[in-house]
Amino acid sequence: MNELISYENVRFIRDHNVILDHVNWTVQPGEHWAVIGLNGSGKSTMLNMMGGYEFPTSGTIRVFGHQYGRYNWEHVKKRLGFVGNTLNRFLDTLNMETAREIVVSGRFNSIGIYEQTKAEDWKKADELLASFRLTYLADKPYRFMSQGEQRRVLIARAFMAEPDAMILDEPCSGLDVRAREELLASLERQSKAHNTSLLYVTHHIEEIFPAITHVALLKDGKMLADGRKEHVLTSEHLSEAFGLSVEVEWRDERCWLKIT
């Protein structure tokens, strides 16, 4: 069994609401996934479960070959990068730190630096800042950055530990079009450099950049379609998922939507 991630018949019920309904999903090494669906379709819940933040009501989740509930999940989490709104819990600490400090802290999977750092850690943080075009923010405290800048700093931080898989929950929200394109290019570069599988949640089909190989399409907590992106991103599937008549157009290995 060499899958990176596998969900078997995963159900998640909260307050009598079925939030994920018999979800089956497999990610193989080398694949990069986009997870799409309308607001409330269960995208974040599905991915947050991997971090051990929610326990499935039934079904099995395996990450890096380890079954959730039967293994010390801290070891799994060390190999997972995560960028999403859950980091807002640490806002008080983040606000006090500079971009450089935040990126370095990713080396220890912490927010805030509580361990001995080495010169090479700072060198690597500087390289990451450069790769994400954030050098100009190196010494600026988080609280004085724009929303888009904060988002990019957190993404650079998540690469510091060279994770095997990286969950990015709407990483481009709040970014202008140029910043979005720069971020997508940096993500592509970094994921190649470290062999990191990307798991990318978005509402925007045009953010599915060429390096993304597969798509999971959720509707009302169910997996409507999953597999290679060319097979999933069709006018029929997307019209059904969005409850709206749309037409898909492929240009330069990217997919664009037209409302029809």
Ligand SMILES: Nc1ncnc2c1ncn2[C@@H]1O[C@H](COP(=O)(O)OP(=O)(O)OP(=O)(O)O)[C@@H](O)[C@H]1O
């Ligand atoms: N802890 C919780 N308790 C109760 N309901 C929850 C909880 N977490 C999520 N939900 C509900 O589960 C559903 C799926 O939420 P989720 O955040 O996974 O959707 P999403 O597809 O990521 O949505 P969005 O695109 O708006 O971010 C929503 O109806 C939400 O209200």
